[in-house]
Amino acid sequence: MWGLGKKRTKLGKFLDKHGRTQQELAKAAGVNKETVSKACSDPDYSPTVKTLSKLMKALRKLDSNVKAEDFFDI
Structure with missing residues (x-):
């Protein structure tokens, strides 16, 4: 299971739900x-x-x- 035992934000939970890693997001986003x-x-x-x-x-x-408001307080 992704993110087991870690504190997660909405973004972290989204990545976990979609089976993606933080490293994959970092690379895709640059x-x-x-x-x-x-x-x-x-x-x-x-x-x-x-x-x-x-x-x-x-x-x-x-x-x-997805919208930025889904993950961040802006």
Whole structure:
């Protein structure tokens, strides 16, 4: 099971549900894996506009209906 025993944000739970790793998202989005790790575990994390755009573009390949508001308080 993905994410077993870890604190997970909505983004982390989304990746777990879709069977994807943080490293896969980082590569697809073109962002640092530490950035994705923080986004998946820190509920207070707020990405920059540029990072958010990259993440959302990659996430929409998994589910075309996702919105930034689904994962971050913006």
